[in-house]
Amino acid sequence: MIEVTIVGGSGYTGGELIRLLQKHPKIEIKDITSRKYDKTPVNKVHPHIQGSDLVFKDIIAEKIDSDVIFTATPHGASMNIVPDLLETGAKVIDLSGDYRFRDISVYEKWYGIEHSGKIDAVYGLPEIYREDIKKAKIVANPGCFPTGAILANLPLSKNKLVKNIIIDSKTGVSGGGITPNQVFHYPNCADNVIPYKIISHRHSPEIQQELGEYSNVKVSFTPHLVPVIRGIITTSHSFLKDLSNNIINTKEDIENIREDIITLYKNQYKNEKFVKILDDDIPNLSSVRGSNFVHIGGFEIDENGRLVVISAIDNLVKGASGQAIQNMNLMCGFDEEIGIDSYGMRP
Structure with missing residues (x-):
């Protein structure tokens, strides 16, 4: 024990x-x-x-x-x-x-x-640094926004498919911590969507650090507070390099490219217990709430070559404590999913 x-x-x-x-x-x-x-x-x-x-x-x-x-x-x-x-x-x-x-x-x-x-310290994202985490004495658990954003865009950066990624994340109020303040006061955040730290959030360089390890991709990040308790929905927009020459002519072209992108993601995460790739569904918070799972989906491409990828996580579990336990399991030689393998709570 x-x-x-x-x-x-x-x-x-x-x-x-x-x-x-x-x-x-x-x-x-x-x-x-x-x-x-x-x-x-x-x-x-x-x-x-x-x-x-x-x-x-x-x-x-x-x-x-x-x-x-x-x-x-x-x-x-x-x-x-x-x-x-x-x-x-x-x-x-x-x-x-x-x-x-x-x-x-x-x-x-x-x-x-x-x-x-x-x-x-080893950066504690098991989907990238698993072998290093196993040998580590100290692990730096990732931020909640970076966890969803990095995993949603890792295959694109690793395969050098994009130059710029614009990341729009919406977080529940528990992301602000347990100490009450004016921003998270119920009358201010209920029935409201609040953009904050529009270009200056401290998680921006963390996302850039990890995605930038694989290519010269540039990351822009803006968070929003939404009136839910748990969860982060991240919507990432990027323009695929190979589509810059207007090669999209038909819906069939778009669908073929989309299938290639989905295959790329499935290959990247095929051995990952906690990352689920949704072929035709859009991730939602209620599916991951209370769990250590990441759902990634969307994969829509418009006629301008814009790819939209969406991820959903529970900010307190995969975005914090669940991932910390996942790291502990690796550091201690346990099965990675012990204690954190429950599905999300829906509804």
Whole structure:
């Protein structure tokens, strides 16, 4: 049995880690830390975790004794404790943005924080870095927007089919975290769609970093807040290079190209448990809610050569805690899907 500690377990991602890990057959949750809620029963903060004897504890990093440590701490806070956690000999999975960038200067530019030091972490997207994750001591769990966006566009970049990708993502309000604020106040976000950080969202360079590993593709990203609790729908627009010479003349031409694109995606993800390619269906949030699955579909091409690809994920599961457990499974030599293989909740 592997002992696990969750550092900073009072937020939504902490709650999801507890919910999922409680049913993991090879895991025992040893400690959940919180300064604010020290000595508070977990169910007083996460009311869905009933019947558990777990209690929040205020434990300093160097005193934590577990095999695996999840750091569900804010950006800028993880870097102050991760070095000490690694010194304990534990494997660390960081859910903040502190270790996602290979270039610290990119992190400092987009997050506005001076980084405390360089630690090489593996970017925790199993569909790309599975073998590296298996050997890693520290994994940087991807952001929620990047997870859906990267997986929706990876085959296009790997095969150098596009020069530019425009990504439009719509997220549920849980993506803003558990702390209330004016933007997420119910009267402001209900019956509304709110674009925000239109060209300056900090997940933009993360998407660019990963897709740019395969080609010179340029990524533009804009997020929107929509009045749902969970989920991210990502709509990606790109113009296929081979279609720039107006070779689309008939509906048959378009359908043949579409079938080739779908085949490309199926080949890319044929061995991926959690990525489902939808031939003729449009992904929707209710199909992935509560699950670690990614649904990718759409694959429509208009007469101008614009390809539209759509992905759907649960931002708190595949976009955060579920993917963190997927990474833990790989790091510990478990079957990758243990504890996170449930289908989505519909309706």
